[in-house]
Structures are given as C-alpha cells and as structure tokens.
Amino acid sequence: MAEEYVVEEVREFFPNPDTECWRIIYRKPDGTTHYHFMPKVTLENLAAEYLIDPDDVDTLISVALHQCFVPNPLGPDMNQDVAAAAGMTAPAVINTGTIRRGDMVPLTLHNSPSTAEAREAHLLRCQNARVRVVPPKSGSDPLDIIRQAHNIHPRRMRAKAQRVDIERWTLLYGGLPIDTPDDQEAPRA
Template identity: 40%
Template structure:
C-alpha cells in the first residue's frame, strides 16, 4: 500500500488555552480536503532530548514530528514490533503486566538508542505506507517558518533531556523492583 501525500499549504503560529505557543500546519490531502495538525513549538527540542537526535538536525526532527500522527498504533501491526524491537513492560497496561515483553517505546527501552531506532522504524513505515508529508514543489516552503524559529539552545534541550531521563529512571526502577520481587519469590 503506497502512502498518501499530504502537501503542506500553510504554517501559522497559535497558542494553547494556557498560552503555550503552538504550530498549526494545514496540508492538502489527495482527495482535496485539508488535514490540520497542531503541536507545541518546542516539540523539536523535546524529540532531540527524548530520542538523542542531534539537535542541529532540524530536518530529521521536523520529519519525525510531521509523521508521528500517522504512525501505526502500538499493537500487533506495529512495524517496530514486527522487526523484533521488544522491551520489558515497565508499567501494566491492558493485557500486559510489568516484565512482559512488548513493543519498544521511549519509556520501556533499555537505552535511548533502542527507543530512537524503534521510533524511526515507525516513522519510516508511516511515510512509506500511510502518509508522507511533503513541501509544495516549485513554491516557497511553508515549513521554513518552523525551521527559522527553531531554537537549538543546548541549555533548553539539556533541561528537557534531564526531565526525560528522570521519568525513564522512575519507570526502569519499577521494572527492577518487579524483577527483584520475582527473584525473591522464585
């Protein structure tokens, strides 16, 4: 199945109810209707921090953000899972207990490298099979507005990286406690 192409028509700035700056992207779908996508303006910084993507690689960061809404759901059809990218669950969910194997995500991956690789598999699958977001050919690129405003500020990214690492650490401790309990019971 070939991916549909969504051609970016416009990018504008807006704000959430609590005043946080957002990007609003309008894309033209093949059927002539429009797809709206709104996300926080600091999302590129967050993806750099979350997945250890080079913060100066704006194209990769933007590519990830633009295709995230089009990823396959995390279920048996997950392309990362189909490649065998699995990790032990760090929190229980429907049908999964702590310690069970499940698809690798940012929060259950042993390393950020594992998380990044699984996430990029999902993004590439979305682009190849679901939706590929493209800039208009032969016209000014509306995405340049995001590129020009992106702040690759090491301090901001490091603060975000620290927050992600703390969250991942708490979840990993949950898994370690579960595994320790099971060893004692065995």
Template identity: 40%
Template sequence: MPENWTVQEVAARTVGGTPYWEVAALKPDGTLHRHIMPTSTLEWRAAEYGIDPADVDTLLEVALHEPHIPMVDDPAGPRYTDGGVTLLTAENDTEARTAHLARIKACPVSVRVRGAKPLDTVRAGHKPDAARIKAMREAVDTNRWLRKYGDLPALPRLAPGAATADFPTRFVPARRP
C-alpha cells in the same frame, strides 16, 4: 504504500501564552489536515531521541508523522502495533530513536518535509536552547530509570549521629596484587 500529504501553509500562533505552530497539509482527497504543536515539540523530540537539535527536518518528520503511527488500545494503555520498544522501555535513546524512526518510515501517511517551502516558517523560528534540551533529556532519562527500576538510586540512610566518612561518595577499585 503510504498516503502522501503535502504541506500547504504554516502559521505561528499563541494560545494562553503558549506559542505553537499550525501546519496545514493537503490530503489526496482535497481536504486539509491541521496539525497543531507547541514550538517546544522540536526541542522535546531532540531531547527524547538524541536527535541533533539543529536537524529541523528530521525533528519535523518525527513530529508530523507521530499522530499517524498505528496504535492499539490495550487495557494497560495504548501501545504501538509493532510491539517494539518505546521511549521509556528502551535501554537508551539510541535504541528508542532507531525504533521510533522505523515506525515513522513505515507510517501509513507520508508528509513531505524536506524541501517543503511552507515549513521555512518553522525552520526560521526554531531556536534550540541547549540548557533547556539538557534539562528535558535529564527528565526523560529519569522517567526511563523510574519505569525500569521503580526508584532512583540512593545511598544508604545514615543512623542519627553516624559519620558520613563511613560511606564512600564514589567507587574506588581495590588494588591488584
């Protein structure tokens, strides 16, 4: 059974020109745990996992639970203990989202987000920018592709002086008989 933490307060702050939220959650032992996240975190999670940018509660659940997902130190780098797909090893954002939300659900810490009044500061301050989220999503997709294939697809290099008309710019299927 997960340990339940209750959000007590949220403060909007800025450090070095970067705006962030500081979320204080009360642990069962009576101590406060402070989670600090840049305000862009919610846009990044929307872009990475294909979550609706307006679904602030789901984005907050992801962001506030991520530090508590069990990890294993591995010579190749840290990895999730469940051994499932990750953001960059998944075939697409649907597969990545499904695996990540399952990890959040199984997390040993539960931070109640839905209905938590102190998080109204974040809900009111979250102003998703569609163009920025699109650029973030393209960056994630590019990184996933590079990890999987090692390089971006490219047209063959032309010999000096070769005509570009020899290389189609789009696929044209052959006619059927």
C-alpha cells in the same frame, strides 16, 4: 502505501497566551484539508527525548510531522508494529489493559534499555507512517518558517533529556540509586 499530504501553509497559532503553536495545513489526496497543531517546543522536546541532534532540524521536523500518523505501539494493533517486527521489543514496565509488566512488547521511549534504541524504533515507525508529509512540488517550502524559528535551547534540551532518563530509570528499576535534590530553578545572572 502511505497517503501523501502536501504542506500548504504554516502559521503561528496561540490557543491560549501560554502556548505557542504552529498551525500546519495539509492538502490530502482527495483535495480536502487536514489541520495539524504543533506546540513550538515539539522539536526541542523530540531532540531531548530521543537525543536527536538539535542541528538536524529536518529530521526533527519530519519526526514531528509523521509521529501523529503512527499507531500507538502499545495499542490494539501492536502486533503490526514495524519496530517490533524488526525485533525491537522489550518487557512492559507497567500493567495496562491486557498487557502485564514483563510481557514482551514493542520498544518505546519508556521501556527501552537505551535512548539510542528508543530513537531507532521511533524513527522506523515515523518512516513507515500511514501518511507521508511532503512539501509542495513547486514554490517555497512552507516549513521554512519552522526551520528558521525552531529555537532549540541546549540548556533546556539537556534538562529535559535528564528528566526523560530519570523517568525511564524509575520505570525500569523502581527508583533512583541516589537521592536527588528537589527541582529548583537555576540561578539567574
């Protein structure tokens, strides 16, 4: 059964001037605290990577808070991966450790034939994380600050989603079927 971590506080945190983060403090069952530092772009990145509806902020927050408590699906415990146990596997796209390209391994964002399948596997893992993150039983929800200030921008999200698709295509098939222009900054009004 998963341990329950209660969110006690959420504040802005700047480890350097260029990185805006959220500092989330949890109360663990034994009374000690656990700190989680999350870049503010995490929700937008998750929405882009897994094509999660950007208006579904609660799902994005839940994934962001739980994914750090999910074992690496390609790590030493991959035989215990809940997504693989549910039949969500695909060939490995690169050699790594004892895994060889083509070995059947748990589905990930990188070896999945589709974003929808990668999303399903990732959501299943997050729902079965070793920790359940919950708001306090009474009072206000400290996560409201993230809900109100998530700032997911559709154009940035779309560009990130395209980069993920290109990366996955390149890993799966070895290159793009057409030449792409060099990354250029979009014209500004």
